[in-house]
Amino acid sequence: CLSQQQDFDFFYFVQQWPGSFCDSQKSCCYPTSGKPAADFGIHGLWPNYRDGTYPSNCDPSSPFDQSQISDLTSSLQKNWPTLACPSGDGIQFWTHEWEKHGTCSESSLKQHDYFETTLNLKQKSNLLDALTSAGIQADGGSYSVSSIKEAIQKGVGFSPFIECNVDSSRNSQLYQVYLCVDTSGTNFIDCPVFPHGKCGTDIEFPSF
Numbered sequence: 661c662l663s664q665q666q667d668f669d670f671f672y673f674v675q676q677w678p679g680s681f682c683d684s685q686k687s688c689c690y691p692t693s694g695k696p697a698a699d700f701g702i703h704g705l706w707p708n709y710r711d712g713t714y715p716s717n718c719d720p721s722s723p724f725d726q727s728q729i730s731d732l733t734s735s736l737q738k739n740w741p742t743l744a745c746p747s748g749d750g751i752q753f754w755t756h757e758w759e760k761h762g763t764c765s766e767s768s769l770k771q772h773d774y775f776e777t778t779l780n781l782k783q784k785s786n787l788l789d790a791l792t793s794a795g796i797q798a799d800g801g802s803y804s805v806s807s808i809k810e811a812i813q814k815g816v817g818f819s820p821f822i823e824c825n826v827d828s829s830r831n832s833q834l835y836q837v838y839l840c841v842d843t844s845g846t847n848f849i850d851c852p853v854f855p856h857g858k859c860g861t862d863i864e865f866p867s868f
């Protein structure tokens with residue numbers, strides 16, 4: 661019946677490697693709070709449909725409200741840092757992510773829970789640990805996409821999608837890691853559908 665209709669099917673939980681955001685054609689700007697740690701940062705938690713399409717900007721009557729997440733601000737600055745220029749304190753990035761994506765999963769997660777849940781997912785995934793344990797380090801070296809995927813599958817329990825971008829010499833490099841999450845935001849799941857985009861067979865993992 662209508663009241664049980666899901667307004668989305670799953671989430672993509674997307675993390676970005678700051679070294680690859682910063683050494684691409686577009687440069688980056690460190691947040692006003694300073695250079696982030698050499699760790700994956702959150703890009704977003706994106707509601708998606710099984711057919712690959714996705715809803716966006718679902719509720720103009722629910723603007724980002726900083727006062728609802730004041731207890732999370734320091735964790736957001738650390739784990740969800742903004743690298744876009746000009747330098748910012750993160751509010752613009754979190755506003756964009758809430759309004760474009762978060763408002764489309766309000767049936768599951770209100771604003772505070774949306775941000776808290778996303779922060780928890782980063783802790784649970786612990787990507788850097790998974791990669792380091794497999795000898796995959798952000799040292800500017802080249803690694804096969806399959807070895808990166810295997811390392812994350814071993815650490816997280818589910819196979820990710822790897823998105824690449826290119827550095828200033830047009831080398832393909834590890835840019836974003838997509839994991840799929842159930843509609844409650846609690847459990848990683850097998851991805852119902854993968855995003856598109858090509859990497860080389862071997863890709864660079866740049867330092868930051």
Ligand code: 5GP
Pocket residue numbers: 672706707708712713714715760855
């Ligand atoms: P791009 O075109 O750079 O891949 O993506 C631009 C923006 O579109 C992303 O930051 C994100 O907000 C949105 N987007 C791109 N691909 C997807 C997708 O597969 N699912 C969802 N939910 N959003 C996406």
Ligand code: 5GP
Pocket residue numbers: 676681703704741742743744752753756757760
């Ligand atoms: P999406 O790609 O999710 O639609 O939107 C990304 C938006 O957030 C862009 O407008 C981008 O300029 C802004 N933004 C701010 N900080 C960051 C960042 O660290 N990474 C990315 N990918 N986008 C950021």
Ligand code: 5GP
Pocket residue numbers: 805809820821822823824856857858859
């Ligand atoms: P397969 O299904 O054999 O793993 O991959 C089919 C195609 O998708 C191959 O061209 C492979 O390189 C590409 N592919 C598989 N996994 C990923 C991924 O995580 N990211 C990207 N960008 N391509 C992938």
